[in-house]
Amino acid sequence: MATQEQLLSPKLQDEIKEMMASYPKPQSAILMALHRIQEELGWVPEPAQAQVAEIFGMPPQDVTTLVSFYYMYHRKPVGRYVLKVCKSISCYLCGSERVIKQLEDKLEIKMGETTPDGEFSIVGSECLAACTGAPCLQVNDRFFENCSEERVNDLLARLRRGDDHFPPANKSWQPKES
């Protein structure tokens, strides 16, 4: 039988098993395990989904369903900075569509895409629980609120300079070779 491509390091597998052991029902740790995988790899590739399914003793399609359902998991590689724009009602009423259009125009990509240099991805999100700062977005997992046109321009300039307030989306991120 062909062996599945192994993407999860032995250390990460051990961490996942520790997470499972800390819950009365080991399967309760699945979302946390997927977060850790994404933190390591930058996204959750299919071979990693299959591998984690095996660790949890779950059908692989159940893991695929979870990864597809929750917007926070990336099913394809993303850029150094993931701009996650809230599209829910408070942000929508305060101008999230203008923010998305501004990002798309400035970065010359569409929602769901990554710039060719691998620096930026734009993704949509449900409510980020920062409605008082609407319209808001996250850069990787850090909040950026009250996204006026000027503040978004300033944010992009900071990110292009490699502002270390917003670390790369994953530990393995490397600049693309030119």
Ligand code: FES
């Ligand atoms: S609606 Fe955007 S953070 Fe709640």
